[in-house]
Amino acid sequence: MLDRRYVARTDAQGFYSFAQVAAGPxxxxxxxxxxxxxxxxxxxASQRTEVRVRDTVSVDFPVQKER
Structure with missing residues (x-):
């Protein structure tokens, strides 16, 4: 969830994206x-990031498989 407003689902490989995010925190x-x-x-479970104008930011959330 981005800024408690936007939701994205991961693809089969666990990748996700948010299009056209405004610059800033x-x-x-x-x-x-x-x-x-x-x-x-x-x-x-949460991470803060800074988006710069015309930039791409990568944020990873580690998950593990329970036994």
């Missing part, structure tokens, strides 16, 4: 309840 949040079982978050 943003917060990305991993909604753990939406992870398929048996996966869970292996780190922080």
């Amino acid at each position: 943003h917060e990305l949040e991993l909604i753990q309840d939406n992870l398929p079982l048996p996966w869970s978050s292996a780190g922080a």
